[in-house]
Amino acid sequence: QMQLQESGPGLVKPSGTLSLTCTVSGGSVDTNAYYWGWIRQPPGKGLEWIGSVFHTGDSYYSPSLKSRVTISVDTSKNHFSLTLTSVTATDTAVYYCARVQLPQYWFVPWGQGTLVTVSS
Amino acid sequence: QSGLTQPPSVSGAPGQRVTISCTGSNSNIGAGYDVHWYQQFPGRTPKLLIYGDSNRPSGVPDRFSGSKSDTSASLAITGLQAEDEADYYCQSYDNSLSGHVVFGGGTKLTVL
Numbered sequence: 001q002m003q004l005q006e007s008g009p010g011l012v013k014p015s016g017t018l019s020l021t022c023t024v025s026g027g028s029v030d031t032n033a034y035y036w037g038w039i040r041q042p043p044g045k046g047l048e049w050i051g052s053v054f055h056t057g058d059s060y061y062s063p064s065l066k067s068r069v070t071i072s073v074d075t076s077k078n079h080f081s082l083t084l085t086s087v088t089a090t091d092t093a094v095y096y097c098a099r100v101q102l103p104q105y106w107f108v109p110w111g112q113g114t115l116v117t118v119s120s
Numbered sequence: 121q122s123g124l125t126q127p128p129s130v131s132g133a134p135g136q137r138v139t140i141s142c143t144g145s146n147s148n149i150g151a152g153y154d155v156h157w158y159q160q161f162p163g164r165t166p167k168l169l170i171y172g173d174s175n176r177p178s179g180v181p182d183r184f185s186g187s188k189s190d191t192s193a194s195l196a197i198t199g200l201q202a203e204d205e206a207d208y209y210c211q212s213y214d215n216s217l218s219g220h221v222v223f224g225g226g227t228k229l230t231v232l
Contacts, residue, residue: 039223046209046225046226047158047209047223047226048223049221060218060219060220061220062220062221063217063218063220096165101171104154104156104171104172105153105154105212105221106168106171106172107156107158107166107168108168108171108177110166111165113165
């Protein structure tokens with residue numbers, strides 16, 4: 001049973017950089033079968049897709065976040081990572097990582113999520 | 121950024137049937153991309169409820185069903201139970217702006 005686990009700082013200062021890692025167990029990120037994605041959910045609000053990455057490093061991002069986001073993959077460590085620059089309070093959210101089923105593009109399984117607060 | 125539109129809330133009494141709509145456009149649902157549905161309880165991780173428009177993962181009761189037509193999709197829940205009270209999200213793919221994933225804004229289901 002594949003499991004995903006997010007890790008990283010829970011507090012980031014405004015204008016700083018948010019960095020999270022998603023470690024995959026019970027399977028390999030180095031596969032043509034899936035993409036690997038990040039989704040976030042601000043407190044009390046809905047889900048927002050951030051972006052996704054393939055094991056080759058091919059990635060694509062939400063148009064609204066594209067200028068600030070980088071998603072990368074490390075097959076040797078079996079994890080993928082999210083970097084979001086120039087954060088503001090509106091980036092405060094629970095950040096989830098998830099496996100992306102191809103080609104229809106649904107998300108399962110999900111990590112448990114990690115709350116990242118942007119505050120000084 | 122284009123997205124999917126859901127009603128903020130729906131409600132129903134135990135045993136009743138409710139539907140949750142998900143309205144898209146010709147660049148996502150109308151373009152033939154699959155629609156998926158997630159169920160989320162407060163403080164919990166979203167759970168895949170329906171994939172590929174109308175398919176249920178193992179373990180999801182057949183009280184839950186999905187359908188799609190033109191630029192819209194629907195989630196139907198029959199025999200409503202108190203435990204169904206949760207937030208529901210639809211999701212699809214959009215081929216505009218170099219392609220991206222879109223979620224609906226979510227619908228809060230209240231069981232009266």
